[in-house]
Amino acid sequence: MKVEGLVAMVTGGGSGMGRDLVVQLAKAGCHVAFCDVSQAGIDETVKLAQATARKGIRVMGGKVDVTDREGLQRFAEEVVSKNNDKLHLLFANAGIASHGPLIHDANATAEQIASKEREWDRCFEIDFFGVLYTLRAFLPHIVRQDKGYVVVTSSVNGFWTWPEHSCYTAAKFGVRGLTESLLVETYAKAPHVQVACVHPGGVRTNIVRNSTFAKNKEGKTSDITGDFDKIAGLSSAEAAEWILDGVARDHTRILVGYDAVLWDKMNRLSPHGGYKVFGALGREGIAQWDPTRASENIVQAKKVSLLGWLRFLKDGGLFFLIFSAPATAMNLIRQLTGASASQVLTLSAILALVKLQRSSRSRI
Numbered sequence: 001m002k003v004e005g006l007v008a009m010v011t012g013g014g015s016g017m018g019r020d021l022v023v024q025l026a027k028a029g030c031h032v033a034f035c036d037v038s039q040a041g042i043d044e045t046v047k048l049a050q051a052t053a054r055k056g057i058r059v060m061g062g063k064v065d066v067t068d069r070e071g072l073q074r075f076a077e078e079v080v081s082k083n084n085d086k087l088h089l090l091f092a093n094a095g096i097a098s099h100g101p102l103i104h105d106a107n108a109t110a111e112q113i114a115s116k117e118r119e120w121d122r123c124f125e126i127d128f129f130g131v132l133y134t135l136r137a138f139l140p141h142i143v144r145q146d147k148g149y150v151v152v153t154s155s156v157n158g159f160w161t162w163p164e165h166s167c168y169t170a171a172k173f174g175v176r177g178l179t180e181s182l183l184v185e186t187y188a189k190a191p192h193v194q195v196a197c198v199h200p201g202g203v204r205t206n207i208v209r210n211s212t213f214a215k216n217k218e219g220k221t222s223d224i225t226g227d228f229d230k231i232a233g234l235s236s237a238e239a240a241e242w243i244l245d246g247v248a249r250d251h252t253r254i255l256v257g258y259d260a261v262l263w264d265k266m267n268r269l270s271p272h273g274g275y276k277v278f279g280a281l282g283r284e285g286i287a288q289w290d291p292t293r294a295s296e297n298i299v300q301a302k303k304v305s306l307l308g309w310l311r312f313l314k315d316g317g318l319f320f321l322i323f324s325a326p327a328t329a330m331n332l333i334r335q336l337t338g339a340s341a342s343q344v345l346t347l348s349a350i351l352a353l354v355k356l357q358r359s360s361r362s363r364i
């Protein structure tokens, strides 16, 4: 869909991908309204968007929490009344990052367990219910127009997960379910409205910096933020470009970043084999990311059997390992088999292609 001349609404526009969506939409000639909980973030986004917006483009920011149903309803009324009763695009983007184990460390205290349970509630409130309330407030206005596009941000965690990422994953799987339900409902009842679910991989934004798990006991930002910035493949501006490119091409599913494309392939190639291996590897990762938790207190993961590893590799895991950690994977395989690098690469690519060809016939 061409966004020029249309009216858009973005939640969580005070930072990261939301901010860059506001800026790029305004630059493309689209009137934009957005909300956030941070007044400083709102002011900065308005300033940045107005600096590059096309002449005559309206940019309006409001301090609204996506968990506040009445606040969202009021803001939706305000947005359409200030835009001649128009609203065509909705970007339900606001969200927070969260960690939450389902199995606690052997030495976890009652307060630590209770604090993790509160984190679950907060994550669901913002990441799942915040999206639902946003849809309820803005969707009726979009359905009334002659065309519309609802773009909801899930994550790679909307189809794949890793250890101790349970609350965020459950909320983002829920967001994907909600979005795909809306997609099928629009086909039936409002075919003039398009729907897309966005699955970003790692994007360098404030999301990890602002999370509770990035703070150490003294409340200072821990190394995890720097580690995330190193592995995240895209800047927020690049991620917004990927999203708007998906909108321009009328996509219903928008993967953001090459890591997201890879995770998606991995999920199709070897969903359960991948989980087993990542679960086993995850124990060391947890101890490394959070040194306050002694490795011996993290409940021991079941070891993956040799047969399990072989099944994972046969199902395309080899291809995934080589692309995600090329040097380590290649050395390991060459040490084990004595094969040359080109032999390993060729074999892994053939296995992955055969598996992908077979799996793509039966899965979305």
Ligand SMILES: NC(=O)c1ccc[n+]([C@@H]2O[C@H](COP(=O)([O-])OP(=O)(O)OC[C@H]3O[C@@H](n4cnc5c(N)ncnc54)[C@H](O)[C@@H]3O)[C@@H](O)[C@H]2O)c1
Binding pocket: 011, 012, 013, 014, 015, 016, 017, 018, 035, 036, 037, 038, 041, 064, 065, 066, 067, 093, 094, 095, 096, 097, 126, 130, 153, 154, 155, 156, 199, 200, 201, 202, 203, 204, 205, 206, 207, 208, 210, 232, 236
């Ligand atoms: N950054 C990544 O690597 C990544 C990966 C996958 C998915 N995502 C998703 O992308 C979306 C945008 O995240 P980002 O990375 O740009 O993060 P960000 O922290 O830079 O921006 C999120 C914005 O949402 C706002 N927000 C938080 N809670 C809110 C609430 N209750 N009401 C209104 N606004 C609220 C924040 O103030 C912030 O301005 C989120 O839904 C996130 O889960 C991010």
